[in-house]
Amino acid sequence: MSDTRDETPDYGDWEPVIGLEVHAQLLTESKLFCGCSASFGAAPNAHTCPVCMGFPGVLPVLNERALEFAIRTGIATGCTIPTRARWARKNYFYPDLPKGYQISMFDEPLAIGGGIDVETPAGTKRVRLTRIHMEEDAGKNIHDTDDAHSLVDLNRAGVPLMEIVSEPDIASAAEAADYLRTLRSLLQYLEVCDGNLEQGSFRCDANVSVRKKGDPKLGTRTEIKNINSFRNVERAIDSEIRRQIDLIESGGTVRQETRGWDADRGRTLAMRSKEDAHDYRYFPEPDLLPLEVPRERIEAIRGELPELPAARRDRFVEQYGIPDYDAGVLTARRDLADYYEAAVRTHPNPKALSNWVMGDVLRTVRERGLDEALVIRDWPVSAESLGRLVARIDDGTISGKIAKTVLEEMLASGAEPDDVIERKGLRQVTDAGAITGAVEEVLAANPDKVAEYRGGKDKLLGFFVGQIMKATGGKANPQAVNQILRARLGEPGTSSGG
Amino acid sequence: MPVSLEDVDHIARLARLGLTDEERTALRGELESILGYVEQLAKLDTGGVEPTASMRDDSTPTRPDRTSNDDDAEKLVERAPDRQGTYLRVPKIIEASE
Amino acid sequence: MSSSAPSTIDAASRALAAGELSATDLASAMLDRIAAVEPTVHALLTVTADRALADAREADRRRGAGESGPLLGIPIVLKDLFATDGIRTTCGSRILEHYVPPYDADAVTRLARAGAVLVGKANMDEFAMGSSNENSAFGPSRNPWDPGRVPGGSSGGSAAAVAAGECLGALGTDTGGSIRLPASYCGVTGLKPTYGRVSRYGVTAYASSLDQVGPFAHTVRDVSVLLGAIAGHDPRDSTSAPQPVPDYVAALTGDVRGLRFGIPAEYFADGIATAVEKSVREAIETLRGLGATVVDVSLPHTSYGIAAYYLIATAEASSNLARYDGVKYGHRAKRGADELLEMYRHTRDEGFGAEVKRRILLGTYALSAGYYDAYYRKAQKVRTLVRNDFRRAFETCDLILTPTSPGTAFRIGEKVADPLAMYLSDVFTVPTNLAGLPGLSVPCGFDEAGLPIGLQLLAPPFEEADLLRAGDAYQRATDFHERRPAEIGAASGGRSEASEQQSA
Ligand SMILES: [Mg+2]
Numbered sequence A: 001m002s003d004t005r006d007e008t009p010d011y012g013d014w015e016p017v018i019g020l021e022v023h024a025q026l027l028t029e030s031k032l033f034c035g036c037s038a039s040f041g042a043a044p045n046a047h048t049c050p051v052c053m054g055f056p057g058v059l060p061v062l063n064e065r066a067l068e069f070a071i072r073t074g075i076a077t078g079c080t081i082p083t084r085a086r087w088a089r090k091n092y093f094y095p096d097l098p099k100g101y102q103i104s105m106f107d108e109p110l111a112i113g114g115g116i117d118v119e120t121p122a123g124t125k126r127v128r129l130t131r132i133h134m135e136e137d138a139g140k141n142i143h144d145t146d147d148a149h150s151l152v153d154l155n156r157a158g159v160p161l162m163e164i165v166s167e168p169d170i171a172s173a174a175e176a177a178d179y180l181r182t183l184r185s186l187l188q189y190l191e192v193c194d195g196n197l198e199q200g201s202f203r204c205d206a207n208v209s210v211r212k213k214g215d216p217k218l219g220t221r222t223e224i225k226n227i228n229s230f231r232n233v234e235r236a237i238d239s240e241i242r243r244q245i246d247l248i249e250s251g252g253t254v255r256q257e258t259r260g261w262d263a264d265r266g267r268t269l270a271m272r273s274k275e276d277a278h279d280y281r282y283f284p285e286p287d288l289l290p291l292e293v294p295r296e297r298i299e300a301i302r303g304e305l306p307e308l309p310a311a312r313r314d315r316f317v318e319q320y321g322i323p324d325y326d327a328g329v330l331t332a333r334r335d336l337a338d339y340y341e342a343a344v345r346t347h348p349n350p351k352a353l354s355n356w357v358m359g360d361v362l363r364t365v366r367e368r369g370l371d372e373a374l375v376i377r378d379w380p381v382s383a384e385s386l387g388r389l390v391a392r393i394d395d396g397t398i399s400g401k402i403a404k405t406v407l408e409e410m411l412a413s414g415a416e417p418d419d420v421i422e423r424k425g426l427r428q429v430t431d432a433g434a435i436t437g438a439v440e441e442v443l444a445a446n447p448d449k450v451a452e453y454r455g456g457k458d459k460l461l462g463f464f465v466g467q468i469m470k471a472t473g474g475k476a477n478p479q480a481v482n483q484i485l486r487a488r489l490g491e492p493g494t495s496s497g498g
Numbered sequence B: 001m002p003v004s005l006e007d008v009d010h011i012a013r014l015a016r017l018g019l020t021d022e023e024r025t026a027l028r029g030e031l032e033s034i035l036g037y038v039e040q041l042a043k044l045d046t047g048g049v050e051p052t053a054s055m056r057d058d059s060t061p062t063r064p065d066r067t068s069n070d071d072d073a074e075k076l077v078e079r080a081p082d083r084q085g086t087y088l089r090v091p092k093i094i095e096a097s098e
Numbered sequence C: 001m002s003s004s005a006p007s008t009i010d011a012a013s014r015a016l017a018a019g020e021l022s023a024t025d026l027a028s029a030m031l032d033r034i035a036a037v038e039p040t041v042h043a044l045l046t047v048t049a050d051r052a053l054a055d056a057r058e059a060d061r062r063r064g065a066g067e068s069g070p071l072l073g074i075p076i077v078l079k080d081l082f083a084t085d086g087i088r089t090t091c092g093s094r095i096l097e098h099y100v101p102p103y104d105a106d107a108v109t110r111l112a113r114a115g116a117v118l119v120g121k122a123n124m125d126e127f128a129m130g131s132s133n134e135n136s137a138f139g140p141s142r143n144p145w146d147p148g149r150v151p152g153g154s155s156g157g158s159a160a161a162v163a164a165g166e167c168l169g170a171l172g173t174d175t176g177g178s179i180r181l182p183a184s185y186c187g188v189t190g191l192k193p194t195y196g197r198v199s200r201y202g203v204t205a206y207a208s209s210l211d212q213v214g215p216f217a218h219t220v221r222d223v224s225v226l227l228g229a230i231a232g233h234d235p236r237d238s239t240s241a242p243q244p245v246p247d248y249v250a251a252l253t254g255d256v257r258g259l260r261f262g263i264p265a266e267y268f269a270d271g272i273a274t275a276v277e278k279s280v281r282e283a284i285e286t287l288r289g290l291g292a293t294v295v296d297v298s299l300p301h302t303s304y305g306i307a308a309y310y311l312i313a314t315a316e317a318s319s320n321l322a323r324y325d326g327v328k329y330g331h332r333a334k335r336g337a338d339e340l341l342e343m344y345r346h347t348r349d350e351g352f353g354a355e356v357k358r359r360i361l362l363g364t365y366a367l368s369a370g371y372y373d374a375y376y377r378k379a380q381k382v383r384t385l386v387r388n389d390f391r392r393a394f395e396t397c398d399l400i401l402t403p404t405s406p407g408t409a410f411r412i413g414e415k416v417a418d419p420l421a422m423y424l425s426d427v428f429t430v431p432t433n434l435a436g437l438p439g440l441s442v443p444c445g446f447d448e449a450g451l452p453i454g455l456q457l458l459a460p461p462f463e464e465a466d467l468l469r470a471g472d473a474y475q476r477a478t479d480f481h482e483r484r485p486a487e488i489g490a491a492s493g494g495r496s497e498a499s500e501q502q503s504a
């Protein structure tokens, strides 16, 4: 996650109104209505069966865990879970939709209301949710193979999705990105979605309209589809806002339509022609019964909710005494926060560990090009090892500077800090005799500098420390060096000692 | 309930049904007569009546989240009218316009 | 078939158990009979000769190994919409003419486990849409009682096959009467079980909230055996009922004393043939003579059934048939190969027959923007009213007794030009499907032309045992179910399109 972003754009006296629809893939093993694997990366159509390929006579049976995950999300976002939800068919023809309809929900969704608190530079913003419903994913069409054909891979067809629909409460492209980051973090906390935008397990469509500031009436909206990164969310929405403003200001009118984001050209393009206006002919899915989740089950799921990001952030400030900013960065992802807490359990120096995690850990993650969402999974140094490393600084075994060298070695070899310190002989020198020897050597080699120092140029102390550290390979305890050096040189401006 | 040829064309398009001119004309009349017949339902007072969408009153059953797939891409695809490797192949989909 | 070959499951089962007959002999006799009558009856779309002989040998082996069971070695046919692994399953449609399923329907698996022998896949109205079998893409089946007449539909091939002695039992499906109407027209016994009683897994859907699998045979006893084999919960069908399956054969006590039969006035209204009314009224007297009581009941929304049914069924069908798009299996048009939309339109134009197109369009219309509330939703509300009618009626009676159909088998071609008149053949059967109830049709007489008449018995949900007990008691007191059509010659009837092949 990047903390930098473009300046909040200025749209003059226009006010954008944005609502987001997120399709989040639920982290199940199997598909929503059949036993095919929901995982990525198989040969085309290897993850298919008669059910998800829509063969004559097949019927859907609901995946227990997918339902559990969707309810968990509904509860965590403060939604009401109605006593009854109903599956519905959304009918349209497309080669990636094997049955000619998608099993979804329509007028009786799984969860309604609720909202998400988004931290923005301007403070906390509440984005209300309209609804959350479950549905099956479509397959994938591949268009660029030859001029005459498209290819169809149904491995994704039937993969469980949760559609999270926000109210049009979002007022800028940047805010949309903040909302998505917050939502993604929440879903990762709930362990219901891995939030991987590139693989398409967290997808966003944006409904965008503009109106004159103060105008109570909403403008005509367009829907932007297929935005596959946070950066593109901001760019696409910003570009669409500007397109609509330009259009209206030049006397045109916005058409209600679906537009795709062309990242290369940096603009949105109309996707479907008007004559193919959709009429999805929703009706209750007769192959499934209604969904009636008993109250006790909902309460049980509520009781098992993990601590959520906002609560955890507050607790970090309270319990570990770290700044709110640090707590925000550390709790933005559940795995990162878990990592931090495990490190603190090993070595209770929360502030130092916060600096290490936010600094060296995240920096290395970025340098290695790891997916920020999956940082800790692919990070070779365990939280316990990091805790032990910082413990060695605090007990004086190594200096903070040497610790960075140790960490690099740990990353390279996966070794424990103590092993690295011993093997490389990095243990800090605190023995006064050894340090005094090095001090004497340096002073003897620089008689003129000694004279200058004694003549009042006290800034030279740093020079001597540096030379001594160099002579000891960085291993001398800086405090001991200071103490012995000062004692040997005496106060600047005096000529005592010798 | 009058049904126009445009109505027939519209729903035939939604249903992806190609129709000949004779079929269009015949279906227009037939639909009009069938819709005229079902019009009798309008006279029935259904105020306060819940629609019956499902024959059984239980909540829909669930299955455990386990995979049962043999990863055999050939097995089903061999029935496809056209394919490329284990992909299904269809005439070009023309998507974007403007 | 030799005159000594048994014509009921019960008789055959006893002969097989006694070692008087082998399953292989019985299968061969059936295949001979099929060869003799198919050119006239055209009840089958695929004769599964190799499969039948293999199944029969396996049944004989199992029996030799000490197994027994009422269906072990019994020849049956399946309506050609039950998925049969490796055997083509056309659903009576061009669009699936060469389609070979990769799996077995649940009912097929259960019958195989019971040792039944598959001799063929039965002709049907395309995608089960029709009341006469004339909507089969492969030519209609003919009524064994009069080859100039329809066998009824949509499971007409299944009923005709039983009536013509091509098998001892058959499976069909009933969405608005598609088992009971052909049973009535062909003079055999047919049962539509409670919605959810038999799994729909592997049964090509016409209208999912109405479709139900059920058996045909000559007698209620045989139908009870078949139901016992195919009923039961299936975790692959979310609408399948978890209720335990009783021993239906054990329920056939022959005793109907004290059983209350409700007679709805609405089913004896104008339009009912005189002979039909007369036979059904005689049946009432027969049952009364057996100690049953008879009460008047009212089903006031009966006349709205057809309208509600055609909206609900076609709406669901328009969606269920969207999968036939030339992409994954089945027919794809050569025309339109350069553009997807054209490929869809030509494929579905070439693949579907007139009635299927008509219903897809009607259903699409009923669901389309602006019409949903007035048509589909309204029909679902009427469905509630029809259901409530039955609930109320069953407060004062145990079973309801009606004619199965207002008339007897009509001539081929007679109603083709008037879809609405055809739809009205189902006026007495459709309400049962709207309410999800079980319904049984048993032969109860013949009209002046010698055509069979059917008596319909209806029960509350999951009370099949009562229904079968009453039907069986009636058959113990009558012999209509024992009559057979005159010998079917090869002289009459049109060109048969039955393909004597078995794929894969
Ligand atoms: Mg959706």
Ligand SMILES: [Zn+2]
Residues within 6 Å of the ligand: A031, A034, A035, A036, A047, A048, A049, A050, A051, A052, A053, A158
């Ligand atoms: Zn599958």
